[in-house]
Amino acid sequence: MEIVVIGGIAAGMSTAAKAARTNREANVTVIEKENYISFGACGLPYYLGGQFDDKSEMFARTPEQMEKSGINLMLEHEVTSIDFVTKTVTMTNLKTDNVVIKQYDRLMIATGAQPIVPPLNGIEAENVYTITKFENVDRLKKLISSVKDIVVIGGGFIGVEVADQLALQGKNVHLIEAGSTIMSGPFDPEFSQKLQGAIEEEGIQVHIEEMAQELILDDKGKVVSVKTDKGNYSADAVIVAIGFRPNTSFIRQDFLTLPNGAIVIDQYGRTSVPDVFAAGDCASVPHRLLGDSYIPLATTANKLGRIVGTNIAVDETDMQAYVGALGSSAIKAGAYEAASTGLTEKQAKAKGLNYKTTCIETNNHSNYYTTQEKIMIKLVYDAETFVLYGAQLFGKNETVLRATGLTTAIHAGLTTKELGFIDYAYAPPFASTWEAINVAANTAK
Structure with a gap:
């Protein structure tokens, strides 16, 4: 089986690595325009800010490592067109200007996005x-x-x-x-x-x-x-830094896409074209509550890349479905940190849900431990069933990691009533006897 992956950054290399491990008989080729692979652009603001100076920290894998694992790399090659009938990829060698044509049995598109x-x-x-x-x-x-x-x-x-x-x-x-x-x-x-x-x-x-x-x-x-x-x-x-546009202009007319040009995929990573998969910033993400969404985050790119890496290398009966994203994200801003997961109130309203919200400030841990700070927590939940739809948090230390518990609750379909009594770990340096998540959930009426 000839598996060709266009794009060698997050989703692309996750797919290639998993496909090579899943099907040892497959011939896996990655085509990448740059002269490097597996680059983590999320680190760039912190590299610029002097948080670290070793650029290798932003590269998860080297070309040499991937080639040793049996993956064929075609670096500094730019794909110019794809013929989905003959199953051929046409590309230009950026060093020599030679045109190269590559045949595939299954294709994965991970061309990413470009800044607007x-x-x-x-x-x-x-x-x-x-x-x-x-x-x-x-x-x-x-x-x-x-x-x-x-x-x-x-x-x-x-x-x-x-x-x-x-x-x-x-x-x-x-x-x-x-x-x-x-x-x-x-x-x-x-x-x-x-x-x-x-x-x-x-x-x-x-x-x-x-x-x-x-x-x-x-x-x-x-x-x-x-x-x-x-x-x-x-x-x-x-x-x-005003946003991103999917790198699909040279092929978007061939696929079902979102309005911004992102290729729509199903829960298996398949596109509307047979034997063609996609993932990463060039593609949609199956959202558990919103359906097909554009979520250009490294987390979903890597997870869907791994899913595609399995599915592109096996029969359809053995394919693995993606569990769906919640758009979970976090940011550090000055001395503070914030996180969001699931639906915001804006999204719940736009979707026409019968929802309610609660927004409180509570303590991160017991008052007799010196670093006590306030955490602001907002929950979005169903007005009748109390099923949790979304959560946002803002505070200082120990704030963002609480989003992990809230993401799990939304993913599992828990209600605020259940969440109010979940047995979270307690010790004075880390929480109160009523964990902040419990406190927020118990204010949902």
Whole structure:
């Protein structure tokens, strides 16, 4: 069996590694445009922020390791077209410009996503950066000591993480967000406001409901300021982080897709084209409560990659179904941390559910242990059955890991009434006799 994987980062390499272990007789080939594989871009804000300096920490596997395991790697090859009738992949060798055609029996598409770059005047300047590729971020890291004023465009995960890390280095940071709140995807407004306050405590100047209009250049072609519809901000560097677009433009017409071009897959990772699978940031994710969703996170990419790695290498009767995601995510913002899992109130309302919410502040552990802090917890649940739909948390130490228990409860379909009496571990440094999760659940009426 010829198994071909297009894309060698998270989902792609998870698929290749699992497929090679599952079917020893299969010939597994990975085609990757870059000269590296298994790169974890999630580490880039923290690499830029000086939390670590060894770039190898962001690479889970080396090409040599994968080739030793029997996987064929075609690095620096870019796929230009796929013929799904003849089952052939056409690609260009980026080093030689030679055209190469590869036959497959089963194909996996893991082409990822690319950052959305707005068509602003000056956007091509050398001191404008996106935070997706190592080379780009490494270039900024080498210059960071000479940079003072930084404008970050976009208040999502990457924008907030990068702004936070740069503020810790004493940079003067302006964060521009066109929406009414930062982090509006995974969090409801009251949590977005808490996160904004957290990064403002670090000195970051947040500008919401403000749109970047133009990047002002000097006579050498470098950006010196960012003009918005409300102001003008000096900039030695500009970071653009306004979202992602699936890398499917060259094939999206062949598949059932979401409106943004993400390839729709089923619970087995199969696309609408026979013998073709997909996963990662180029594809949809089966959400347990929302159905087909776009969730460009490393967690789902790796899990679905592993699922596809099994299914692409076996008969249909032996395929494994993905259990479904809940969009669980977390972020560190200044001295605080936050997490979201399952449905937000916005999502529950948009879905037309008969829901209720409760939102409380309670203590992380007993008052006679010195690091006691408040945790804010919001639960979204069914108004009649009390089945838990979603949860959000905000606080300092010991906050985000509590989302693990709440995710498990949502996944299992537990009610708030059950959750209020689950026997969580207790000791004064870690919890109260009534764990914070118990307390929140018991306020659901």
